[in-house]
Amino acid sequence: MQRSIERNRSAPFFLGIFLYALAFLFGAPAAYFPFAFFLLLSLGALLVLLLHNALTSRWGVPLEPYLYPLARLLPLMGLLGLPFFLFLPEFFPWARPGANLDPILAHRSGYLNAPFMLLRYVVFFALFAWVLLKLKPGEHRSEVGAWGLPLVFAAATFLSYDLFMALEAHFYSASFGAILLLSAALLALSVAVALAARKGNAALMGQAQNHTNLLLALSIIWIYVEATTLIIIWGADLAHEVEFYLRRLEGPWGTVATLWAVGGFFLPFLYLLTNLPKREARYLLPVALWIPLFRLLHLAWYVLPALGRGVGVGEVVGFLGLALLFLSRLRAD
DSSP states (O other): OHHHHHHHHHHHHHHHHHHHHHHGGGOHHHHHHHHHHHHHHHHHHHHHHHHHHHTTOSTTGGGHHHHHHHHTTHHHHHHHHGGGGGGHHHHOGGGSTTGGGSHHHHHHTTTSSHHHHHHHHHHHHHHHHHHHHHOOTTSOOHHHHHHHHHHHHHHHHHHHHHHTGGGSSSOOOTTHHHHHHHHHHHHHHHHHHHHHHTTOHHHHTTOHHHHHHHHHHHHHHHHHHHHHHHHHHHHHTOHHHHHHHHHHSSTHHHHHHHHHHIIIIIHHHHHHTSSHHHHOHHHHHHHHHHHHHHHHHHHHHHHHHHHTOOOOHHHHHHHHHHHHHHHHHHHHO
16 A cells, blocks of 8 residues: 555656656757756745745745755756756857857856866755755754855856856856846745645745735845846947847747736736735735746746747646656655
């Protein structure tokens, strides 16, 4: 009986791995966007957990049963990202033949090269795994949160430079990592709040107001960094930086930008200002489910134009595979 239960629990996990591997048959770039989304979900969960521990908060207690399983998938996401190192020229301009003929890429070659990138990748995920070992559900580890939060944020910032900003040949922004990590924290927080809120007010332990306020605060900080980055780059009018936004404001990507700006910030912002989600889980649940959908759009706007792709069958298969994998871990914990 016990063995059959374990098989039932592990079946979605292995099916998820299979579907993720299947996505590579549509080309390695097809699997990259799903990988990016779930990697940021795990990173965001770790960042929120560290904030919870550093503040010895009460609002994080009802979210721990969901944040810990999400964060513990980080080492696995590190392993699932290793196959992309076999296809570096398909992703990164610096890895393509003739890259040294480009003066900007040649200047960056001391940092952006395959051996050093792989070394950084391994070190970053080893750091994430080590920090996770220092945390324990049901306990406040304020000292771990105090040094772990800035350390993980710094490492994750450089990881986002390596995996996502380097997809562009010439673009550079010091706030790029902060934008993606704030979005990741907002994503993980909203997913955890949604999972808790679906069980009703009792599961939130009277913290609905704090959850609402935290979602609101993270949304404001994220849009502030996003908007100021755009204003600074647009005002500087440097061709190698502005082209990043020009590509993403033309055609259908301009519509996607409008959708994530309006649906990802303005609408939830206005709703979170009301008293409804601060009082009842049934009113908090819809906005907590709404936010991840537009985090997905936001990430697609950042990553897919650099890959020269839209959302195809490969991306859907990869996304379903990793979603199954994550759901199986949440149920197991």
